[in-house]
Amino acid sequence: MLQVSYIRENREEVLNRLAVKNFIRPELIDQIITLDEERRFVQNQMDTTAAESNALAKQIGDLMRQGKKAEAESVKANTAGLKDQIRDLGSKLTELEEKLQSQLIILPNLPHQSVPKGFGPEENEVVLEYGQIPQLPDNALPHWDLAAKYDIIDFELGNKIAGAGFPVYKGKGAKLQRALINYFLDKAGEEAYREIQPPIVVNEASGFGTGQLPDKEGQMYHIGIDNLYLIPTAEVPVTNLYRDVIVKEEELPIRNCAYTPCFRREAGSYGAHVRGLNRLHQFDKVELVQIAHPDESYKILEEMSTYVQGLLKELGLPYRVLSLCGGDMSFTSSKTYDMEVWCAAQARWLEVSSVSNFENYQANRLKLRFKGAEGKPQLAHTLNGSALALPRILASLLENNQTEKGISIPEVLIPYTGFNLID
Template structure:
């Protein structure tokens, strides 16, 4: 959530930067500023009435002690309305604050200065491309056919048990999943991330704090009887570890990694482009979360970007890095890099990771703060990234590494899975 004082003091800049994000409801900015002025005015009036009431009470006490009962009763009669006026002002203030909060929640995060203007994924900026696209024979199969050929992923069985988008991994397919998860967790530990195992259900306060609510309510599975939400990513529970917390500046950077299953309704997702593992309702992912000093957050973003690239390099996957344009970024992000691997059998790029800096947007909702050198409390910056999401990584590994002997496993994964080929 944007900070109110920043909106008030930088109105024109806020409007200009929201335009980069293709945000159309810019009138909300002036409505928020107007409501804030009303709030401050009502608060001042309420404070004045309360001060008068306190002054009158002191006068009445002094007069009673002096035996001037008649004068005291006169002031008491005059001040009888103060309590009613204060309640009226308090109710009015609560109404304004509620409306103000509702409008603040409708404003997305402001894009960073390096974010390109644009509306669709076609407007994203290609930062770099790494590796050669493998040349496969005409007989090469897409991953969903390879999965059936080697009996390692069963999409129909998952549909029978639950529904479309919930595959069953079998044999070497299950071991590949487990091996990738352990590989990603071990690599994260090597660069200083502390592993945490977190719940896969969160309450409404947690989903609100990281920005999933109210923006992504329709994409989340809701357990209505308990009013809990299945997590769309480990970002939600891991970041909420620090909700309502004043952290120590000496502890920066705070680095966590965590593996969870992730659940997304993905309403309206149909067609060949979401076939097989390309888009699922349940999938596995290792997530990185950092909480850092505001001065260092963009340096940290670049570091996380390079780290995710290093994983793709170790898996020998061709990839490219995109800097997302304003219109293609998430509601909460200030800047995002997407990493895409090239699927040779499908002959297209598949997104496998997003790494984002949220600046103070999440921290303001979470109330994650620290004390700066002056001893004043200040909001931290939060970042997260996928390292990595498994489905499209598996899809690319299967497709790009298919040979006559079988599907060759990248060398770094062999100790984790215990075999060199899926055959």
């Protein structure tokens, strides 16, 4: 959530930067500024009246101690009206704060100055490409056919048990899933990320803290009887570990990683682009989350991008890095890099990771602050990234590594799988 003080003091900059995300609502910005002026005016009135009431209360106490009861009672009679004023001003202040909050949560995060303007994925900037595109024979199969051929993923059985988008992994397919999870967690541990095993359900306060609510209710599975949500990513519970927390400046950056299943209701369209593992309702992912000093967050963003690229290199997957344009960025992000791998049999790029800097947008919602040895607390910056999401990684490994003998396993995964070939 944007800070109202920043909006008030930088109206034109806010309008210009929001326009990069194609959010053009000057009337909303002006309404927020007006509500904030009214709120500050009422707050000032309330503080002044409370100070006057406190002064009179002190005067009453002094008179009583001096034995001047009649004078004390006279002064006390004058304080009744002040208490009524304070109560009325308090109600007015609460009303204004609620109105202001309801308007602030409509605003997306401001994009970084380097974010290009654009309306959709076709306007994202390709930062780099790495690796050679595999040349497969004409009879190469897409991963959904390979899954059936080697009996490692059963989409129909998953549909029977739960519905479309909930595959069943079997045999070497299940072992490869587990191998990828352990490999990603071990690599994160080598980079000093602390492993977390969080809940996979969150409450409304957690969903609000990281910006999923009230923006993405339709994409989340809701447990109505308990008013809980299945997590769309480990970002939500792990970042919320620090809700209403003041950390020490010397502790920054704080690095956490977590493996969780993730749940998203967004699947539902048809065609090869969403077939098989390309888009699921439930999938596995290892997530990185960092809490950073504002002066260091963009350096850390680049480091996280480089780290994810290192995983893709070790897996032998050709990839490219995209800098997302304003129109393709999430509601909460200030800058995002997407990593896409080449899926050879489908002959298309598939997104496998997003690495984002949210600056202080989430921290403001979370009331996540840091404080040095001297000075008042200030908002931290939050970042996260997929390292990595499994379904499309698995799809690419199956398609890119298919041979006449079977599907070869990347060398770095063999110690985790215990086999070098799916046949």
